Amino acid sequence: MADLNELLSNQDEPLKHLTQARIGLGMVGAGIPTQQYLRFKLAHAHARDAVYSALETDRLYDKLLVFNLPVLPLQSQAADREQYLQRPDLGRLPDEASMNRLADQVINAGIVLIIADGLSAAAVNQHAVPLLSLLIPKLIAVGHKIAPVCLAEQARVAIADTIAAELGATLSVILIGERPGLSAADSMGAYLTYQPKRGLTDDARNCVSNIRPKGLPIAVAAEKLFYLIQEAYRLKLSGVELKDNQGLLR
Numbered sequence: 001m002a003d004l005n006e007l008l009s010n011q012d013e014p015l016k017h018l019t020q021a022r023i024g025l026g027m028v029g030a031g032i033p034t035q036q037y038l039r040f041k042l043a044h045a046h047a048r049d050a051v052y053s054a055l056e057t058d059r060l061y062d063k064l065l066v067f068n069l070p071v072l073p074l075q076s077q078a079a080d081r082e083q084y085l086q087r088p089d090l091g092r093l094p095d096e097a098s099m100n101r102l103a104d105q106v107i108n109a110g111i112v113l114i115i116a117d118g119l120s121a122a123a124v125n126q127h128a129v130p131l132l133s134l135l136i137p138k139l140i141a142v143g144h145k146i147a148p149v150c151l152a153e154q155a156r157v158a159i160a161d162t163i164a165a166e167l168g169a170t171l172s173v174i175l176i177g178e179r180p181g182l183s184a185a186d187s188m189g190a191y192l193t194y195q196p197k198r199g200l201t202d203d204a205r206n207c208v209s210n211i212r213p214k215g216l217p218i219a220v221a222a223e224k225l226f227y228l229i230q231e232a233y234r235l236k237l238s239g240v241e242l243k244d245n246q247g248l249l250r
Contacts, residue, residue, distance in 0.1 A: 020183035020184065020214060021183060022036075022040070022182075022183070040182065043182040043183060043185075044182060046180070046185040047180035047181065047182060047185050049122070049185070050119070050120040050121075050122045050123070050177070050180040050185035050186070051081075051085075051119055051120065051180060052081055053117075053120065053121040053122040053125070053177075054117070054121055055115075055116075055117040055121040055124065055125065055151065055153050056121075056125045057073055057151050057153065059125075060115060060125070060128070060129065060151055061073065061151065063129045064129065064132070064149050064151075066133075067132070067136050067146075067149065069136075069146055069148060069149050070105070070148035070149070071148065071149050071150075071151065072101055072102070072105070072148045072149070072150045072151065073101075073150075073151045073153075074094055074098040074101065074102070074150050074151065074152045074153070074155070074159075074163065075094070075095050075097065075098050075152070075153050075154060076090060076091045076092070076093060076094060076095060076098075076152065076153065076154040076155045076156070076159055077090040077091075077093045077094070077095045078090040078091045078154040079154075080154070081154070083154075084154040088156060090154075091154055091155055091156035091159065092155075092156050092157075092158035092159050092162075093159065093162060094152070094159060094162055094163065094166075098152075099166065102163060102166035102167060103166065105147075105148060105166075105167055107167065107168035108145060108147045108148075108167060108168060108169070109145065109168050109169065109170050110144060110145025110146055110147045110169060110170065110171075111139060111144050111145065111146055111147060111169060111170070111171045111172070111173065111229070112146075112147040112148070112149075112150065112160070112163060112164050112167050112169035112171075112172045112173075113132060113135075113136070113146065113147075113149050113150070113172075113173050113175070114149075114150040114151075114152055114155075114159070114160050114163055114172065114173070114174040114175065115128045115149070115150070115151050115152070115174075115175050115176075116151075116152040116153075116155035116156070116157075116159065116160075116174055116175070116176040116177075117152070117153055117154065117155060117176070117177055118155065118156065118157070118176035118177035118178065118189075119177050119178060119179045119180065120177030120178060120179070120180050120185060120186065120187065120188075121177055122177065122185065122186055123177040123178065123185075123186045123187055123188040123211075123212065124175055124176065124177050124188055126186060126188075126212075127175075127186070127188045127211055127212060127218055128175045128188065130218050131175065131188075131190075131211065131218050131221060131222050131225075132149075132175075134218065134219060134222035135222045135225055135226060138222070138226045139226070139229065142230070144229075147167045147168075147169050148167065150163055152174075155174075155176070156176075157174055157176060157191050157202070157205070158200070159174070160172040160173075160174040160191065160193060160196060161193065161196045161197060161198050161199070161200050162198055164193070164196035164197075165196065165197050165198055169196065170194070170195060170233075171192065171193065171194050171195070171196070171229060171232060171233070171238075172191075172192070172193045172196040173190055173191070173192050173225065173229070174190070174191050175188055175189075175190050176188065176189055176190075176191065177189075178209065178210070184210070184212065184214070184215065186212050187209070187210050187211065187212050187215055188211040188212060189207055189208065189209045189210075189211065190207070190208040190209075190211065190221065190225055191205045191206070191207050192205060192206045192207075192208075192225065192228050192229065192232065192238055193205045193206075193238050193239070194232040194233070194236065194237055194238035194239075194242075195236075195238075203239050203240045204238060204239040205238060205239055206228050206232075206238050206239060206242055206244075208221050208224050208225055208228070224244070224246065227244075227246045228242065228244065
C-alpha cells in the first residue's frame with residue numbers, strides 16, 4: 001500500500017493515463033489543491049450543461065437523410081426540461097401529436113432506431129449519427145428491414161417500447177444520452193429490446209454503455225450492437241437471457 005500511495009502522489013504517475021477517474025489529487029492541509037478543486041467545479045459545470053443541452057433535431061434530421069429512411073421527430077409527454085427531470089414517467093411516453101404521427105406510418109416489421117436526448121443530448125448530438133453510419137449498412141447488408149428513424153425529445157429509454165409497438169417493429173435500439181458523470185458528460189448508451197411492447201422492464205433490454213471516444217469507441221460499439229441484434233433474432237430474446245459471448249472461446 002505504501003508503494004501505491006507513493007505512486008499516486010506523483011503528478012506524472014502512469015495510472016492517470018489509464019483512467020479519467022480522480023486519483024492522486026494530493027492534499028493541502030485538510031483539503032485538495034486549488035487547481036484540483038477548480039477542475040472539479042469545471043467538470044460539474046460540464047455535467048450540468050449536458051443535462052440541459054438540447055437535441056439538435058434539425059441538424060440530425062439533415063444528417064439522417066443520407067440513409068434514405070423516413071425520419072420522424074417525436075416528443076415525449078414531458079413538456080420541458082424541468083418537467084422531464086421531475087416526472088420520469090412522462091418521458092417514457094410519446095405525446096398525443098407524436099402518437100398520431102406514428103399511427104400515420106405504414107406498419108413495418110423491422111428494426112426501429114431511435115435517437116433520444118435522455119440526460120445528455122450533447123452525447124447523442126455527437127455520437128449517434130457516426131454510430132448509425134456504421135450500423136445501418138451492416139443491418140441492411142444481412143437483410144434486415146429498417147423502420148423510420150425516430151428523433152425523440154425529452155425522452156427516456158422506455159419510450160422505445162411504445163414507439164416500436166406503434167410501428168410494429170420486431171426489435172428496437174434506442175441511442176440515448178447517459179447521466180453525465182464528473183469525468184464523462186458525453187457518454188451515450190444503446191438499449192436493445194427484442195419484441196418490444198409497452199410495460200416491459202429493464203431486464204428485457206441489453207445495454208451497450210459508455211459510447212464515446214474516451215470510453216467505448218464508436219466502431220466497437222457498432223460491432224457489439226450488430227452482434228447482439230443478430231443474436232437476438234437467432235435466439236428470439238433479449239435482456240438478461242441474451243448473453244454477450246462475442247470473442248469468447250466455446
